[in-house]
C-alpha cells in the first residue's frame with residue numbers, strides 16, 4: 001500500500017506496517033522543542049508527578065521570544081528554565097546569545113533530519129518538514145506529557161499535494177508563492193492535513209526558501225508540511241547532521257486528498273502581500289502601492305535568513321530608508337548575524353538607515369523591540385498579521401517578502417521591488 | 427461523557443477568531459493558567475469578558491483558535507468559567523490544547539447558525555447532540571472522540587497522567 005510522507009513517518013513511529021488517514025496512532029517522538037514556554041511545560045510536567053524527563057537528549061530548548069529578557073517576569077521564567085535544564089541534564093539548550101529563533105537554530109545545528117517525528121510548543125514547528133520530518137506544533141500541557149512519556153497520539157492526516165512548476169520571476173520568492181497559495185486555499189484550507197510541496201519551482205529552491213514554504217503552511221492550518229528530500233537537502237544536512245541520513249520520499253501511487261497544480265511562471269507574475277488582518281487576505285503588490293508605511297520589518301523564522309538579508313541589502317545598497325519609515329532588521333540567529341556581517345549586508349542596511357535588533361523573534365509577536373502605535377502600518381516579512389499582533393489593535397500589518405519590505409522601506413509606501421529597481425522612486 | 431452539559435450562550439463570535447484575539451501575545455510570559463483569563467479577548471473585544479458568566483457556553487464560527495500554539499488561549503477560555511465551546515470548526519492546536527485542559531469542544535455548524543446570545547443549551551458531547559431549549563430545536567454535532575472524553579472526565583491531561591503514573595508503583599508491587 002503506497003503511503004504519503006506523513007503516513008510513512010507515522011507508520012514507522014507507531015510500529016505499524018501501514019496507516020491510513022483518520023486512524024489514531026501513538027507515535028514515539030524523536031525530538032521535542034520548546035522556547036520560553038518551557039516554563040509552562042515545566043510546571044505541567046511537575047504536576048504530573050514525574051521527576052525526570054524521558055530522554056534529555058531528545059529535548060531542545062531555545063530562548064527566542066523575549067531575548068534579552070524585557071521584564072522581570074520574563075527574567076524569572078528564563079531563570080527557572082535554566083535551572084530546570086541543568087537539573088535534567090538537557091544539553092541542547094540555547095540561551096541568550098547562543099542561538100536565535102528556535103526553528104532556525106534547530107535547522108542550523110542539525111537537530112532535524114528526514115523521517116523524524118518532531119513536536120514543538122510553537123505552531124511554526126511545521127518548518128521542519130523542509131527537512132523531511134513530520135513536524136508539528138503542540139501545546140504546553142501536551143508537551144509535558146511528551147517529556148514524561150516520549151510519545152504522543154496523532155490522528156493520521158490526509159495529504160494535499162501542491163505541485164509548482166515553472167520558474168519564479170525576478171523579485172518573486174518562496175514567500176510570494178506561499179502567500180499566493182494561502183490566498184487561494186484560505187486560512188483553514190489545509191486544516192488538520194499534511195501538505196506535500198513538489199515540482200520544479202520547489203526543487204530549484206534553496207533549503208532556506210523551502211523552510212519559508214513549510215513555515216507558512218501553518219497559516220493555512222497544516223498539521224505538517226513537506227518539501228522534497230533531494231540532493232539539495234542532503235547536501236545541506238550532510239554538513240550539519242551527525243549519523244546517516246534516511247532518504248524518505250512519498251511512495252508513487254500514494255493517495256492524496258487533492259492535488260493542486262500551480263504554474264509559477266504564468267500565475268505568479270508579481271510579489272504578493274497579505275493584508276490586515278488575516279494571512280489569506282492576499283493581493284498583488286501593485287494594487288497596494290498607495291499604502292503608507294511607518295515600520296518595515298526584516299526577520300523572523302519565515303524570512304530572517306542569510307538569503308533574505310542578501311536580497312534586502314541588494315535593494316537597499318546606496319539607498320536611504322524613507323524619513324517616515326523605521327526599518328528593523330533582525331537576523332534569525334547568531335549564525336545568520338555573523339554571516340550577514342561578514343558578507344557586508346549589515347553594513348549596507350545600517351548605512352541605509354536600518355536598526356539591527358538582536359537575533360530572536362523581535363517584534364513579530366508584539367512584546368518588545370518595535371511595537372506599533374494606533375494608526376501605524378507595518379510591512380513585515382513575518383508570518384502573522386492578526387489584530388494587535390505587533391502592537392496596537394488599531395495598527396495594520398502587511399506581510400510580504402524581503403524584497404517588498406526593502407523596496408517599501410525606501411519608498412515610504414508599499415512598493416514593488418521591480419519598480420524600485422528601475423529607479424522609479426529614486 | 428455520561429453527563430449532559432447545560433449553559434447559556436455567551437456572545438456569539440464570527441469566523442477565524444485567532445489566538446491573538448483570544449489571548450494577546452504580549453501576555454505570554456504569564457504562566458499561571460488561572461491568571462490568563464484576565465486578558466481574554468482583551469485587545470479585540472475588551473467589553474466581552476464582562477458579559478461572560480460562569481457556566482456559559484461560547485459559540486463561534488469557523489476556524490476558532492487559528493494561529494499560535496499558545497495554551498494560554500484555551501486556558502483563558504476555561505478559567506473565565508466557560509463550560510464548553512461550540513464552533514463550526516476549530517484550528518487543530520487549539521482543539522488539542524482545550525481537550526488537554528479538560529475543556530469540552532463541539533463541532534456543530536448547525537448550532538452556530540441558529541445561536542443567539544442568551545439562548546439556553548443542553549449538550550451531550552458523547553452522543554453529539556445539542557438542544558437549544560430557548561428555541562426548542564435540536565442539532566447534530568460531531569461526537570467527541572472517546573479519548574477526548576476520557577481526558578475531559580479526568581479534568582485534563584495532567585490529572586490523567588498523574589493518576590496513571592501514580593498507579594505504576596502499586597502495579598509493580600503486585601508483580
Ligand code: SF4
Pocket residue numbers: 064065101102103122124300301302360361364365382383
Ligand atoms: S519569529 Fe515570530 S512566528 Fe517565528 S517563532 Fe518567533 S514569534 Fe513565532
